Amino acid sequence: MLEDTNFTVDAFKYGSISGCTAYFLTHFHYDHYGGLSKAFTGTIYCSEVIRSRQHLRIKITKKFLLQNFGHGLNVHALPMDTFVNVQGCDVMLLDANHCPGSVMILFRLVLQNKVVLHTGDFRAQSWMLESCSVLKHYIQSSVPSSTARITTLFLDTTYCCPIYGFPTQDAVIAAAVRVTREFLLSDPDTLVVCGMYSIGKERFVLGLAKALGLKVWLPSKQRRLIEAAANGGCVICSDLLKRQAPSQAAADLVVTDMGKLNARSLHTESCAFTGSAERRTLLAWRPTGWTHNASSRLPCLDLIQDLADCLSVIHTSVGVTILGKHACTHAHSSAFIYYYELCFC
Template structure:
C-alpha cells in the first residue's frame, strides 16, 4: 500500500508518516484522517510521540487501531494551539486544524513557526463548488433507485466516507441501511442518525466493501432478489453488468477546484507530496496531497 504522508523538510513535523526509523529527528506527529493509506505503519504498539488529530479521528484511532490513549491528543478545529518543538520548550509552533471536507474527521493543518507558514492539505475537497457536484451525484443515485422500485440496493464503499449519502438515502426511501458489525461500530462512534442496522434483510439498502461489487456477487444477489449495485466513486470504473451503476461521487477536489484553491490562497510555493495525477470519472483531475508554503 502506498504511503501518503510526509516528513516536512527542515522541521520536526510529520503528517500521516509513521516510519519512525526513517525520521529520527521528528518530534510532532499529525494524522489528517483515518483512511488506511494515511495510517501505514501506525499500529496499537505506537509508543513514540503524541499524535495530534481531530476529535473524530481520535475516536476512530482508538476504535480501529487501538492506539493507547496516552498517545492520542485531539485538537478542536479552527482553534490555534501552541506546541513545543523541543524538550525545553525553547522553540514553539502554532497549529490550527481546518475542515478538509473529505471524510469524517479529516482536516488540513496550518503550521506557523520559525519556518514560516505551511498549509498541509492532505486529501481535501475545496469549497464552494464541492457541494454542487456531490448534490448532483446524490440526485443521480436517487433517480436510479426510483426507476427500480422493486429492486434491493447494494452500495459499494470503502471503510470510511460517504456516510452522509447513506443517511440521505435512508431518509429519502424510508428504509434501514444494512451494514456489517464492524462498520456499525464506526457509525456509532460518529454519532450519526439512527438509520443503520446489522439485521440481514431489515432494509432495502445494504452497504458492502467496494471490492465485493463483482460479477459473481451481482449475479448471486440478483438471483435471490432483483438487485441494483451502486458504486459512488471518482475512480474511472466501467460498469460490467446492466445492474451495476457507477456514479461520479468524489471526496477529492477536481482540477478546477485545486486551481481556485491556489488562486484564493496565493502561496509562495507548492510542494506535491504524492506527485501523481488521477483522471476522474467526470473528466476532472485531482492530485493527492499538496502542501502549500507561505500561506
C-alpha cells in the same frame, strides 16, 4: 519536515524520523497512516473522530493492533476550528470534506511570520470560503501582516493532472437518488446495495437513505467504525445510525464490502441480503466505477444516459444492476488552481 518546525504530516511510512517531535495525521486512510507499528513512540496529533476510530480498531482487531499500532501510542486529539499551541506553534484543524474525521491543518508560525496550510486529502467546495469561514480569513485577508495570510500551501496531488474533472458530490448523490427512485418505482421490492470500504462512503449512503426514506443495514465492521466516529462528533455518522434497520431482512439499503460488489457475489449473496429464499431485484452502487456500457434492459436507461457525467453503468444482468458514481473524495485540478490563485494571486 515542515520548514521552521519539527513537525511532519502523514509521514508514518518513514517510521521514527530524526528530529521530529510531533506527527500529524490528516485522516484514517491507509495511505496516510501506513507505517504505524507497535514500536512507534512518537506523539500523534489528529482530530477527535480519527482518535475514536484508532482506539476502536485497537480494541476490536488484535491482528491490526499487532501489525500496525501497539498499546503505547501517544495520541492527542485537537479541536476543530480553534488554534491550539503545539510546541510553540499555533495549530488549527479544518474540515477537509473528504471522509469522517479528515482535516486540513493550518500552522501559524508567529515568530517566522508564516502561515502554512497542509490540505491532506480534501474536496474543495464553496462553503469552505463562506463569510464565517476561518479559511476565508487566511486566504482573503487584506491585513498586511504575514501571519494574516497563507504563505505556504501544501496540496495533496492525487488528482492534480488537468485531465481530471469531477462533478460535485451533491450532484452525484442527487443523480443517484433520481436513478434509485426510478428503479423503486419500476419495482418497489428492489433492494438497494451499496459498497463501502471501512470508512469514506457515509455521505453517499446517507444521501440515498435520507432522500428516499430507506432503512439501512450496516455490517458489524462498518457499524462499529461509524459508531466510533459518531461518538467523536461526526454528524453524518450520527444521522446514518438513526436510519438503521432492525435487521438485514428489514433493510431497504444494505451496505456490503466493496470487494463483494461484483455480479458473481451479488447473485450468490442475494438471498442472504434479503433473508429469504426469494430473490429480489438488486440495484447495487459501487462508488468507484468508471466504465460506460448502458444496457437497454435498464428501467431508466434514458435517465442514466442523461446523467452520464455523474454515473456509470458497470454491469447489467437479469435481476442485478451495478452502477458507479463519477465523483471523487479528493480535490481535482480546478480546485488546486482555485486554491493557489486565492492564496497567492
